[in-house]
Amino acid sequence: MTLKMPPHSSIFLVQLLAISCLSAQIEAQLKVGFYNQSCKSAERIVNEEVSKGFMTDKGVAPGLVRLHFHDCFVRGCDGSVLIDSTSSNTAEKDSPANNPSLRGFEIIDNAKTRLETECKGVVSCADILAFAARDSVAITGGPTYDVPGGRRDGRVSLASEVLRDIPAPSLNVDQLTQSFANKKLTQEEMVTLSGAHTIGRTHCTSINNRLYNFNRTNGGDPTLDSKYAGQLQQQCPQGSTDSSLVVPMNPNSPLVTDVGYYQDILANRGLFTSDQTLLTNNNTASEVNQNAGSQLLWMRKFAAAMVKMGQIDVVTGTTGEIRINCRVIN
Ligand code: HEM
Ligand SMILES: *[C@@H]1O[C@H](CO)[C@@H](O)[C@H](O)[C@H]1NC(C)=O
């Protein structure tokens, strides 16, 4: 025997490694009430900041729901969408898919400032955003649901990754299905989550393709109700250079999380190609029909799908960091 280590030791090491990998996997699970001990006011403080922000600007609710989606689809729900660009890096938030349309960043900052005072270095920006999106759904009349916490913040944010991962409003149903499948979400979850378009607004630039790229005397995409197309053309004049022009989604109740989105689609009043296209496939069309007729069913599915979306590629355990300022990596 020339070896000093007993022959079993390498096997033992492999076993140890396997056990620690297993426990890392268990650790990777997010938990409801993650801050119960470490920062028990965490979720309350986020909720207060969302409510306060919503009182001055109702747009923060749709803003935060979309912000969470855009965080999760690019590099997972790691708060990377919150990071500011620097002289040496163009961050996600400055991709054309995000700037100038994303909003709600100040609410995250306000919550983070209070949480750093209350429990320094404990609550991640990614969790704050997930809680804030949940509270935004609730404050607009949508379902309430528990959000598992324990996400850690990423240290990388690249504008160049955004257009690859965030679906464009021009996509058809197969492309949307693929985009969500890339994030391990099903086609039904795609239809369910698209219901978030029952609140908020869109910039005219996201619908101009449907208003002007077609040959019809009264204008517009033939799958868009022509009366509605006419109204939208008034609000979004062709060739306007005003990039701040916006129109409401679900104009009957743009501040209420209800099934108005699905009813709009059935009336050919889906705003984006990616909304109206859901009628072109039997499965998605049948889900649109079901959701339009059952608020309870959709709300249940939406809450579950939001929780699932909130777990995409999360960073947990000891990797990543708890950012001190959500806009800047530590
Ligand atoms: C299915 C693919 C999707 C596409 C193609 C899409 C596209 C868009 C576009 C183009 C806008 C307008 C942004 C603007 O110009 O201001 C928008 C707004 C919005 N999206 Fe989506 N989206 C999708 C899925 C989702 C999902 C999954 C959610 C959340 C669960 C979501 C939540 C929202 C909200 C709340 C707004 C309104 C934002 C505001 O008022 O500031 N979207 N979306
Ligand atoms: C935190 O407390 C809530 C409510 O008492 C409980 O449901 C949850 O399981 C707790 N979570 C943890 C991780 O302790």
Ligand SMILES: *[C@@H]1O[C@H](CO)[C@@H](O)[C@H](O)[C@H]1NC(C)=O
């Ligand atoms: C409109 O129709 C004309 C003549 O048929 C054609 O040349 C043009 O490409 C069409 N434009 C669009 C946007 O389809």
Ligand SMILES: *[C@@H]1O[C@H](CO)[C@@H](O)[C@H](O)[C@H]1NC(C)=O
């Ligand atoms: C979709 O439904 C229509 C009408 O029910 C049917 O004719 C068609 O074959 C279906 N298509 C697919 C791909 O299942």
